[in-house]
Amino acid sequence: MKLTLKIWRQKNANTKGRFETYQVEASPDMSFLEMLDVLNESLIAKKEEPVAFEHDCREGICGTCNMVINGEPHGPMQGTTTCQLHMRHFKDGDTIVIEPFRASAFPIIKDLAIDRDSFDRIIQAGGYISINTGQAQDGNAIPIEKQTAAEAFDAAACIGCGACVAACPNASAMLFVSAKVSHLAHMPQGKVEAKRRAQAMVKQMDEEGFGMCSNITACEAECPKEISVEHIARLNREYLSSTVGSEVKV
Amino acid sequence: MSWFTNFLTSSIGQKVVMSLTGLFLIVFLIVHLTGNLQLLAGDGGKAFNIYAEFMTTNPLIKTTSYLLYAGILLHAIQGWALWRQNRKARGPHRYAVKVNRVAGTNSFAASNMAWLGTIIFVFIVVHMYQFWLQMKLGDVQMVTYDGKEVANLYALVSATYENLGFVIFYVVSMIVIAYHLLHGFQSAFQTLGLNHRKYTPFIKGVGKVYAILVPLGFAIIPIIMYLNQ
Numbered sequence: 036m037k038l039t040l041k042i043w044r045q046k047n048a049n050t051k052g053r054f055e056t057y058q059v060e061a062s063p064d065m066s067f068l069e070m071l072d073v074l075n076e077s078l079i080a081k082k083e084e085p086v087a088f089e090h091d092c093r094e095g096i097c098g099t100c101n102m103v104i105n106g107e108p109h110g111p112m113q114g115t116t117t118c119q120l121h122m123r124h125f126k127d128g129d130t131i132v133i134e135p136f137r138a139s140a141f142p143i144i145k146d147l148a149i150d151r152d153s154f155d156r157i158i159q160a161g162g163y164i165s166i167n168t169g170q171a172q173d174g175n176a177i178p179i180e181k182q183t184a185a186e187a188f189d190a191a192a193c194i195g196c197g198a199c200v201a202a203c204p205n206a207s208a209m210l211f212v213s214a215k216v217s218h219l220a221h222m223p224q225g226k227v228e229a230k231r232r233a234q235a236m237v238k239q240m241d242e243e244g245f246g247m248c249s250n251i252t253a254c255e256a257e258c259p260k261e262i263s264v265e266h267i268a269r270l271n272r273e274y275l276s277s278t279v280g281s282e283v284k285v
Numbered sequence: 286m287s288w289f290t291n292f293l294t295s296s297i298g299q300k301v302v303m304s305l306t307g308l309f310l311i312v313f314l315i316v317h318l319t320g321n322l323q324l325l326a327g328d329g330g331k332a333f334n335i336y337a338e339f340m341t342t343n344p345l346i347k348t349t350s351y352l353l354y355a356g357i358l359l360h361a362i363q364g365w366a367l368w369r370q371n372r373k374a375r376g377p378h379r380y381a382v383k384v385n386r387v388a389g390t391n392s393f394a395a396s397n398m399a400w401l402g403t404i405i406f407v408f409i410v411v412h413m414y415q416f417w418l419q420m421k422l423g424d425v426q427m428v429t430y431d432g433k434e435v436a437n438l439y440a441l442v443s444a445t446y447e448n449l450g451f452v453i454f455y456v457v458s459m460i461v462i463a464y465h466l467l468h469g470f471q472s473a474f475q476t477l478g479l480n481h482r483k484y485t486p487f488i489k490g491v492g493k494v495y496a497i498l499v500p501l502g503f504a505i506i507p508i509i510m511y512l513n514q
Contacts, residue, residue: 247300251392257386
């Protein structure tokens with residue numbers, strides 16, 4: 036299949052970017068990243084600068100392959116990362132517009148590669164959970180209700196890719212932060228520091244310059260792990276209750 | 286800063302201010318509509334004028350009305366501040382192509398709350414100038430019921446709604462308020478963390494009914510008064 040690609044090229048954070056148009060010959064069996072690999076090989080063969088994009092596991096669990104494809108983070112397929120998006124979902128002759136995630140807290144490094152250190156700093160602000168060191172505990176020693184475990188797992192599925200920020204008209208990181216806070220607040224191991232964690236992570240999120248949540252729910256629609264905005268409500272509850280009912284300082 | 290100011294300036298705290306003032310204004314709309322529907326009583330405005338006299342003289346209502354003005358201003362100023370911060374967070378570059386897919390409903394209202402709110406604010410200014418300020422300045426004719434002289438606000442309202450331009454202005458403003466409520470009602474609960482699989486569908490349902498019926502109730506007043514002149 037023959038495709039026309041319009042890709043955002045930007046040398047570094049300080050230069051102005053622009054769209055460049057490329058032609059590429061792909062097979063419907065390729066993943067989206069493999070299609071970009073083919074493009075880059077042809078660019079290298081022509082002694083041109085290849086398109087910089089991030090990728091790591093290529094199996095949908097690391098959250099690195101972030102780009103906006105035809106106006107949607109991770110492309111048009113629901114619950115799918117870019118690396119798991121296959122070219123069979125496009126048609127021969129299609130024009131595909133590829134842009135980086137755009138948010139003030141995600142500055143562009145080069146082309147499609149963005150700096151998501153802000154997410155790492157939020158995670159660091161979250162701190163530790165209280166588990167004893169030494170021999171691994173018996174899995175059944177801490178009983179957790181099935182429903183609770185399932186809800187915690189839904190939140191834990193967050194791979195921190197940043198699609199929620201990219202999709203949000205306000206560039207808010209609430210879905211990401213709520214997934215982390217909600218995941219740990221559900222579990223007995225995480226409950227011990229739950230109040231401090233909610234306070235610290237929200238504080239760091241605000242310092243990083245993410246936007247506020249207007250409950251638009253574009254984040255849930257574009258999340259490759261389909262994390263629900265119910266977790267945002269839970270974060271709001273955790274934050275409100277720790278503000279009112281706890282003396283914890285962060 | 287104290288814990289309280291820290292909270293009020295945090296992202297979630299600022300949204301809680303929007304939520305609480307929004308819910309307060311939602312409650313006010315019901316009271317306002319109930320009073321205003323007396324304009325359609327067909328008694329030459331007697332019920333409405335007596336009600337207006339009560340609302341402007343009762344000390345408890347007067348105190349509440351100052352809370353209401355403060356609520357409107359706080360909601361508007363905080364909303365404007367949020368809009369500015371959100372624009373800054375979005376950054377200088379817009380997407381060349383953007384698909385607006387959302388998990389909830391009414392994506393248009395959700396993404397345009399600031400613009401809808403701005404139109405509503407302009408509406409409130411015009412609306413208060415037309416009726417509230419004229420009452421305050423005493424530029425209203427008087428009428429006597431059972432020996433008691435009260436301002437004939439009804440006459441002012443019905444004179445205003447003889448103008449088709451104002452009728453259209455009021456009806457269009459109510460459509461804007463309907464969209465603002467369509468998102469705002471359920472969003473206020475979500476911001477307060479009140480999301481539960483048992484109750485959220487009910488809250489969303491009530492929100493939709495409210496967002497349609499209340500503005501509709503307001504909109505029929507100028508329409509009927511215009512047609513009855």
